[in-house]
Amino acid sequence: MFEYSGFIHIHSLYSDGTGKIEDIARFAAESGLDFIIMTDHNTLKPKNDGYEKWINGVMVIIGYEVNDIHNRNHYLVFGLDEVIGSYSEIANGETACLLSAPEYVRKVKEKGGIGFIAHPDEERKGLPGQQAYPWTAETDDYTGIEIWNHMSQWIEGMNQSNKLDRFLHPLKSVTAPSQKTLDRWDTAALSRHVTGIGGVDAHALKQNILGLFEVEIFPYKVLFKSIRTHVFLNDPIEKSNDKLFNVYKMNILKALETGKCFISNHYLGDARGFRFFAEYNGKNYNTGDEISINDGKVILRTLVPKPCNIKIVHNGNMISESESMNHTIDVKEKGIYRAECFRGGKAWIFSNHIRIV
Ligand SMILES: [Zn+2]
Ligand SMILES: [Zn+2]
DSSP states (O other): OEEEEEEEEEOOTTTTOSSOHHHHHHHHHHTTOSEEEEEEETOOHHHHTTOSSEETTEEEEEEEEEOOTTSOOOEEEESOSSOOSOEEEOGGGOEEESSOHHHHHHHHHHTTOEEEEOSTTOOOOSSTTOOOOOOOOOOSOOSEEEEEEHHHHHHHTOOTTTHHHHHHOTTTTOOOOOHHHHHHHHHHHTTSOOEEEEEOOBOOOEEEETTTEEEESSOHHHHTTSEEEEEEESSOOOTTOSTTHHHHHHHHHHHHHHTOEEEEEGGGOOOTTOEEEEEETTEEEOTTOEEOOSSSOEEEEEEEEEEEEEEEEETTEEEEEEEEEEEEEEEOOOEEEEEEEEETTEEEEEOOOEEEO
16 A cells, blocks of 8 residues: 545635745755645636646645535545536625525435535634634535534634734644534444545635734645645555556545545644554455454554554444554444544544454
8 A cells, every 4th residue: 555645625716725836845845745636715717727637746636615505515526527516796796596595415426426514613703793614514425524624623713812823833833622512423434435535625825914914824734744644555655656656546536435534634744654454364454445444453543653542433432442553343243434633632533444343
């Protein structure tokens, strides 16, 4: 298996971001990323303008983020050449899909794309007048859930008194995904595979703080130290190989679809080398895999590149933990298992599920 790390959920000047894609890709290259997935709102114009390609040795993949006419139910769509449905303008130059969320989620699936529910449990209670963009639709046709969104968490705990600190230290407040979202994910994944991914929702907004000075919130370069999604591929990627770009892209999307991936907060340390896998009857299983057992035990192994607090979660409940670099546990109960790692009380790594049936 070959591991590659990337950044998912980024806005550029094609919607409400502040950066050009070539600059964003340059920052990504400087941050050591292998791929980025752009998700401007309701548009594939960057793809049509030829930006889906290698830039500075980084694979730039173009998807989009769709929302409904209430500006809710944000959905990250990858692997399609068209924007589903028709659109109209709502407030402040924002656009919306005229289909309902269950309709666009189903259409993405029918057309062979994959899609992830974005920032599902977002709340913005501390700041009056700030609109939140939660997921409210009923559907089971999505591929997965963005279980950790930097921007949402950053805004969620913000209030008038910590506002300045949050603006000046945008990485410090990212401590863990919302428990509500983790519960949502574990519950949905009990009946079928649901991939978890991490997103940063990079906008790099410019804001005037307290009328004193203008700072760029979330400069892309700062954000690229934040929440990454790492994928496992069967074949290696040869940097800047144009001919194989589409093959590599499909491999990355397949890894996201099938749960061959994990999420890390890079601010707490480079998570490359993390593994959560199972052994049963002499065979190894990766996340996203299903193991049919008759009798005997499954060995779950977690390996991390730095000492941390490793927790194993079964059907949403923590069943085992240790401070170590290598955690092993035998299990025989059916259900879904995943690993979580914490450093200094902050969440660092989240694996996808391994299912035992
Ligand atoms: Zn969104
Ligand atoms: Zn977004």
